[in-house]
Amino acid sequence: MASSTPYTVRWGIMATGWIAEVFTKDLLANPATRGVHDVRHEVVAAASSSSKDRAVDFLNLVKAPSSTKAYGSYHELVADPDIDIIYVATPHSHHFQNAMLALEAGKNVLCEKALTVNASQARRLVEKAREKGVFFMEAVWTRYFPLSVQVRELIAKGSIGTVYRTIADLSLPRDAGDGKVDFTDSHRMVNPDLAGGALLDLGIYSLTWVFQTLYHLQPEADKEAPNVVAAVNKYHTGADETTSIIVQFPNHKSQGIALTSLRVAHDVVGDGLNSGGAAIRIQGSAGEIQVMGPAYCPLQYRVIKKDATGKAKIEVFDCPIPKDPETGWGQGMFWEADECARCLRDGKKESQTLPWSESIVIMEVMEEALRQGGVVYPELITSDVYDAQSPLNTGKR
Numbered sequence: 001m002a003s004s005t006p007y008t009v010r011w012g013i014m015a016t017g018w019i020a021e022v023f024t025k026d027l028l029a030n031p032a033t034r035g036v037h038d039v040r041h042e043v044v045a046a047a048s049s050s051s052k053d054r055a056v057d058f059l060n061l062v063k064a065p066s067s068t069k070a071y072g073s074y075h076e077l078v079a080d081p082d083i084d085i086i087y088v089a090t091p092h093s094h095h096f097q098n099a100m101l102a103l104e105a106g107k108n109v110l111c112e113k114a115l116t117v118n119a120s121q122a123r124r125l126v127e128k129a130r131e132k133g134v135f136f137m138e139a140v141w142t143r144y145f146p147l148s149v150q151v152r153e154l155i156a157k158g159s160i161g162t163v164y165r166t167i168a169d170l171s172l173p174r175d176a177g178d179g180k181v182d183f184t185d186s187h188r189m190v191n192p193d194l195a196g197g198a199l200l201d202l203g204i205y206s207l208t209w210v211f212q213t214l215y216h217l218q219p220e221a222d223k224e225a226p227n228v229v230a231a232v233n234k235y236h237t238g239a240d241e242t243t244s245i246i247v248q249f250p251n252h253k254s255q256g257i258a259l260t261s262l263r264v265a266h267d268v269v270g271d272g273l274n275s276g277g278a279a280i281r282i283q284g285s286a287g288e289i290q291v292m293g294p295a296y297c298p299l300q301y302r303v304i305k306k307d308a309t310g311k312a313k314i315e316v317f318d319c320p321i322p323k324d325p326e327t328g329w330g331q332g333m334f335w336e337a338d339e340c341a342r343c344l345r346d347g348k349k350e351s352q353t354l355p356w357s358e359s360i361v362i363m364e365v366m367e368e369a370l371r372q373g374g375v376v377y378p379e380l381i382t383s384d385v386y387d388a389q390s391p392l393n394t395g396k397r
């Protein structure tokens with residue numbers, strides 16, 4: 001008989017920026033408000049690379065329980081024996097060193113997207129997780145949305161026939177009108193020192209839709225790494241500002257088109273529904289699924305087929321994100337946290353929804369696209385040699 005006591009996971013939060021705040025609030029949202037009763041989350045500690053005060057401010061901001069510990073270094077965080085899993089919420093540039101720091105300490109790890117700066121770093125992390133026997137997952141939260149689960153199920157049961165093509169776009173209209181985009185050159189979105197650029201930050205979601213609809217569902221025995229053709233426009237900082245990728249799975253006769261840009265919008269109106277077209281179109285031999293809303297946080301999908309008379313039949317499915325009524329919190333990041341909890345409870349080292357091998361293949365695609373576009377990141381952040389004392393781990397910038 002299943003236990004009625006929820007399985008509790010104790011989290012340590014590495015970094016105190018924007019997404020650390022959103023994710024931590026989701027951890028603290030009541031699971032019952034999303035109908036979850038088998039797992040729950042506790043926030044045990046948070047760490048800032050710059051000071052303990054910043055970690056204290058962060059914990060106040062997210063209204064963490066008073067017992068939650070604040071650390072002024074990532075090293076202290078990963079050494080805390082009360083923590084089950086570390087959430088790495090630093091810029092892409094830091095993920096390899098920071099995740100390795102936690103894995104080396106024997107911690108389970110959920111690491112923000114993009115997992116690393118290149119595929120070799122991703123492979124190293126997976127090898128380390130395997131060696132240490134710990135759980136490790138890339139935090140691509142969208143994969144755990146009930147909407148994504150439903151869309152994958154529809155495809156798997158052949159609702160739109162054989163899927164031959166997926167087109168996915170995640171683009172932000174940040175053109176400043178003076179040749180620049182409205183991020184400062186030091187911002188992580190465009191700063192090569194922080195592995196900035198449209199692809200690693202946004203394009204990964206376009207690729208997520210391509211992969212979860214065309215690659216993830218390929219039978220294990222027929223898994224096919226894709227051919228990659230990319231066009232990249234570089235920003236004056238050297239990071240990519242607009243990148244378009246065609247991934248081709250020749251044996252499956254399928255293709256994915258993943259688009260991203262910091263210049264134009266995937267949705268001109270900005271409400272995710274009325275832009276005139278879907279940013280994600282999954283095209284099958286017997287119909288199409290359109291996913292509405294930004295690729296990272298979609299809230300509606302439509303299944304479009306012809307009925308027996310040849311007339312279009314459109315079914316619309318809304319998938320809202322439940323908010324905790326007490327705090328108003330809930331952005332949809334709790335679903336990936338629940339996945340981590342269930343994997344830990346069940347002794348799984350990787351999530352079947354985003355297996356290690358798939359994170360690596362996606363990193364290979366992004367690395368190849370950036371190579372074709374001539375985007376080069378600095379040695380400090382591309383190295384796959386772990387250094388506990390790297391400035392990326394100590395915060396000594």
Ligand SMILES: NC(=O)C1=CN([C@@H]2O[C@H](COP(=O)(O)OP(=O)(O)OC[C@H]3O[C@@H](n4cnc5c(N)ncnc54)[C@H](OP(=O)(O)O)[C@@H]3O)[C@@H](O)[C@H]2O)C=CC1
Pocket residue numbers: 014015016017018019020047048049050051054089090091092094112113114139141188194200201296395397
């Ligand atoms: N899943 C999602 O929807 C989203 C995911 N992300 C991902 O989360 C990660 C962080 O993004 P975001 O929270 O927006 O970034 P922020 O700049 O807001 O925060 C990054 C944090 O990392 C720490 N950090 C350590 N070293 C540096 C450094 N040299 N420069 C800047 N910050 C540093 C800082 O915390 P401290 O020094 O206190 O440790 C900082 O607050 C990225 O990988 C991004 O792709 C971002 C937004 C949405």
Ligand SMILES: O=C1OC[C@@H](O)[C@H](O)[C@H]1O
Pocket residue numbers: 201202296
């Ligand atoms: O992951 C993300 O999703 C939302 C975007 O606005 C953000 O830049 C990106 O990091």
